[in-house]
Amino acid sequence: MLLTVLSGLIFSIVLVLFGRKFKAKWSILLPILPTLLFLYFAYQIPQISEGKSIIQHIDWVPSLGVNFDFHLDGLSLLFALLITGIGSCIFFYGRAYLKGHPYFDRFFGYLLLFMSAMLGVVLSDNILLLFVFWELTSISSFFLIGFNNDNPDSRKSALTALGITGFGGFFMLLALVLIGNIADTYTISELFTHRETILNHELYPLIIGLLFVGAFTKSAQFPFHFWLPGAMKAPTPVSAYLHSATMVKAGIYLLARFTPILGDHTYWNTTLLVVGGITMLYAAIHSLFRIDMKAILAYSTISALGVLTFLLGLGTREAMIAVSVFILAHALYKATLFMVTGIVDHETHTRDITVLSGLRKVLGPVALAGILAALSSAGLPFLTFGFIGKDLIYEATLHYTIPEWIWILTGLAVATNIGLVAAGFMAGIKPFVGTLPQEFEKVHLPYKSMWIPPLLLAILGVIFGILPALAGDFITNTASNAIWGNDTASHLKVWHGFNTVFILSLVTLIVGSLIYFINKPSLSKLQAVERLNNISPQRIITGYANDIVRFGQWYTNLFHNGYLRSYHLKIILFAEALIAYRLWLSGPINVDFWTLTYPDWYEIAIIFILIGAIYLVVTTPSRLTAVVGMSVIGYCICLIFVIYSAPDLAMTQFTIDTLSTVLFVLVLYKLPPFINLTSHTVLIRDAVVALGFGVILSLVAFKVWSEPISTEISDFYGENAYLLAKGKNVVNVILVDFRGIDTMFETVVLSIAAIGVYSLIRLRLKSSERE
Amino acid sequence: MELLLIILIGLLYGAGVYMILRRSMVKLLLGIMFLGTGANILIFLLGGITKGKPPVIDESLKMFQDNYADPIPQALILTAIVISFALTAFAIVLLKRVYALVDSDDLDDLNTPEEEDI
Numbered sequence: 001m002l003l004t005v006l007s008g009l010i011f012s013i014v015l016v017l018f019g020r021k022f023k024a025k026w027s028i029l030l031p032i033l034p035t036l037l038f039l040y041f042a043y044q045i046p047q048i049s050e051g052k053s054i055i056q057h058i059d060w061v062p063s064l065g066v067n068f069d070f071h072l073d074g075l076s077l078l079f080a081l082l083i084t085g086i087g088s089c090i091f092f093y094g095r096a097y098l099k100g101h102p103y104f105d106r107f108f109g110y111l112l113l114f115m116s117a118m119l120g121v122v123l124s125d126n127i128l129l130l131f132v133f134w135e136l137t138s139i140s141s142f143f144l145i146g147f148n149n150d151n152p153d154s155r156k157s158a159l160t161a162l163g164i165t166g167f168g169g170f171f172m173l174l175a176l177v178l179i180g181n182i183a184d185t186y187t188i189s190e191l192f193t194h195r196e197t198i199l200n201h202e203l204y205p206l207i208i209g210l211l212f213v214g215a216f217t218k219s220a221q222f223p224f225h226f227w228l229p230g231a232m233k234a235p236t237p238v239s240a241y242l243h244s245a246t247m248v249k250a251g252i253y254l255l256a257r258f259t260p261i262l263g264d265h266t267y268w269n270t271t272l273l274v275v276g277g278i279t280m281l282y283a284a285i286h287s288l289f290r291i292d293m294k295a296i297l298a299y300s301t302i303s304a305l306g307v308l309t310f311l312l313g314l315g316t317r318e319a320m321i322a323v324s325v326f327i328l329a330h331a332l333y334k335a336t337l338f339m340v341t342g343i344v345d346h347e348t349h350t351r352d353i354t355v356l357s358g359l360r361k362v363l364g365p366v367a368l369a370g371i372l373a374a375l376s377s378a379g380l381p382f383l384t385f386g387f388i389g390k391d392l393i394y395e396a397t398l399h400y401t402i403p404e405w406i407w408i409l410t411g412l413a414v415a416t417n418i419g420l421v422a423a424g425f426m427a428g429i430k431p432f433v434g435t436l437p438q439e440f441e442k443v444h445l446p447y448k449s450m451w452i453p454p455l456l457l458a459i460l461g462v463i464f465g466i467l468p469a470l471a472g473d474f475i476t477n478t479a480s481n482a483i484w485g486n487d488t489a490s491h492l493k494v495w496h497g498f499n500t501v502f503i504l505s506l507v508t509l510i511v512g513s514l515i516y517f518i519n520k521p522s523l524s525k526l527q528a529v530e531r532l533n534n535i536s537p538q539r540i541i542t543g544y545a546n547d548i549v550r551f552g553q554w555y556t557n558l559f560h561n562g563y564l565r566s567y568h569l570k571i572i573l574f575a576e577a578l579i580a581y582r583l584w585l586s587g588p589i590n591v592d593f594w595t596l597t598y599p600d601w602y603e604i605a606i607i608f609i610l611i612g613a614i615y616l617v618v619t620t621p622s623r624l625t626a627v628v629g630m631s632v633i634g635y636c637i638c639l640i641f642v643i644y645s646a647p648d649l650a651m652t653q654f655t656i657d658t659l660s661t662v663l664f665v666l667v668l669y670k671l672p673p674f675i676n677l678t679s680h681t682v683l684i685r686d687a688v689v690a691l692g693f694g695v696i697l698s699l700v701a702f703k704v705w706s707e708p709i710s711t712e713i714s715d716f717y718g719e720n721a722y723l724l725a726k727g728k729n730v731v732n733v734i735l736v737d738f739r740g741i742d743t744m745f746e747t748v749v750l751s752i753a754a755i756g757v758y759s760l761i762r763l764r765l766k767s768s769e770r771e
Numbered sequence: 772m773e774l775l776l777i778i779l780i781g782l783l784y785g786a787g788v789y790m791i792l793r794r795s796m797v798k799l800l801l802g803i804m805f806l807g808t809g810a811n812i813l814i815f816l817l818g819g820i821t822k823g824k825p826p827v828i829d830e831s832l833k834m835f836q837d838n839y840a841d842p843i844p845q846a847l848i849l850t851a852i853v854i855s856f857a858l859t860a861f862a863i864v865l866l867k868r869v870y871a872l873v874d875s876d877d878l879d880d881l882n883t884p885e886e887e888d889i
Contacts, residue, residue, distance in 0.1 A: 597820070731849065
């Protein structure tokens, strides 16, 4: 299983980095990998449908609990089949769709990356590994949405999608780490045994809250839904694959995967019911006002995701069956509709349903696929898999455990489905019926590899619709078992008798069709709806995002304004505050005043000369005076060294000070005098800051001086200087013998500085450099 | 004497900070030199100051017989003086070079227009 995930990753890296080197005709090889993977997973169906599961364990970072643990059970298999199956169709389709595109290779690199990451998400048995793949899907989605990178809208949508899903992923990581800490394991299959521990933990509400943010952002639930319509800026194969069939269902997968661990709790179920309910109705109504085929499909996808969340919230056995069936049914018809939209867009260069009509005459097979998919999405009885899905949804709401809620929930489901019926018709039937306008008469069928995949998926939907047991027994039954947490057999049937469910299905279909005929979407209606955007979650959240950006700019400008002195000021103020606080904490300074030595008169004189010189350097307007003042300071310090038993220091200081002064005067005599650039208040402010720093440093010096010091090391040097190193000047011995290597490197530093000085002096200005 | 040195340390640090808050590049350099000198005196003081007993072993002895000035701070300061000279020398030449290019001693003149836009 590791291989199934890694092979795609490796190929994608090769494609993104070196794709250009391959010839275009090799692109026929591209769909081979997803097809092989699909066959591999299909081969596992019999084994899994018997209730077995495959586990693979490979150590990665065992000390952190991050391992390549893979687990293939019913739920994973359902998703893996969707990912690789629809993936294969998309690869065939995308090859034709993007033929001749300059970034053809890169596109498939990203697509492969996505496919592997998505497989990783559904196969991971380790929650941290799952998170890694989860983020990889967000990243690949970012690249694919922003694929047309010369379009500013495209780039913006990509950023929004990445921002929202990344934001959610962050919260999800917190939830996963909390779960791992509480249960003391990061392995999903082991978490089942810790269900009670987590459920009774006081952090349970926080954990599911964080997990929900992750799942809802990924699966475009209200109020995070708005990135999905934006994501439709991606090329259509991407929309079909990522943003309807697979990636957006990762959130659903996550919720389903954690249902046996965290679910069946009031908080869990209520939140999912409410959020799912709002999302499905809100998006279904929205979809009716769109005129862009892709926008209609985007909103109906959001609505379908809402339905799935809603079903998970019901938390009953029937609901779980409905979830797994609806995932499959939706993926089949929605991917088809998207691919059909892509073909229409590709051939007519418009996706506006107010313009398109009668295309069945020129795009026969495509129209067939579109109409079949639309019927499946509408849930036409006896013929379509969508009908089975819809049936099960009503079944689940009608058998809900709290009787008072049944009619509210069923009503919600019916209203949503009516919207979905109409939306499906608008996108799948509207462009193909009616009269063919003259401008589209020259439209012709695209390559076979473009229209065969959607037709295949649409027909598969019909086959499953007629023989639901085929899908039920082999795929969705084990998937729902995995969500439900224990094994029970259930069989999907076409005909349940003439009962409430069937009546509801018929009502849905009829009302939905009526709305389709009555509701004529138009630009003016769309604009009317868009006026409500001011209070939409999108506006509010992007508003916050902009505020954060503005705050960031303000903050950066405050601290990074490009003036060295302002940096200095901030650093010094911070240091002052920090040291002052520490000093205050450490309490008063205890000084034994008897240990202080009395200064002689000449020492006092030296200090006074020093103070005068410092004052002179700080205040003088003349550069030369400042330099002379500096050398006075140096010589006075030299005298202090002489008095206090440091002859070596005195010699060094004397030499160095002389040299510095000479260099200063020689090099800088040409510069103008200091100009007083700063205002009086700023000078006083700086003086206060400087004085504060001086006082604090004095206190620090005093404090440290009053503490006892250890002389162990000094004693060692004193005792061994002659015995070990045969030298009598201990300072010299330390420098050239005990710490000889340090001194050598010091010499190296000096040499480098010398080279720098020499080269800067020798470097002549080019005339072009002179300003 | 220790108290006087402590005050001196404060003055040197204060003067250094004041100078590095100025716009002039030469003043900036002088400020750094102030800070370096202040640090030297600080280390010197903390080792304990002793008058008239340099850490040099007497001709006739093999090791110290009585108290002597601590050699370690001296070794440290000696290194520091030399390194700060390397810094000063390089900075002086660099200043000269900047002045030749920009014709100004003002740090603000070094900001390129692009940077100001950020």
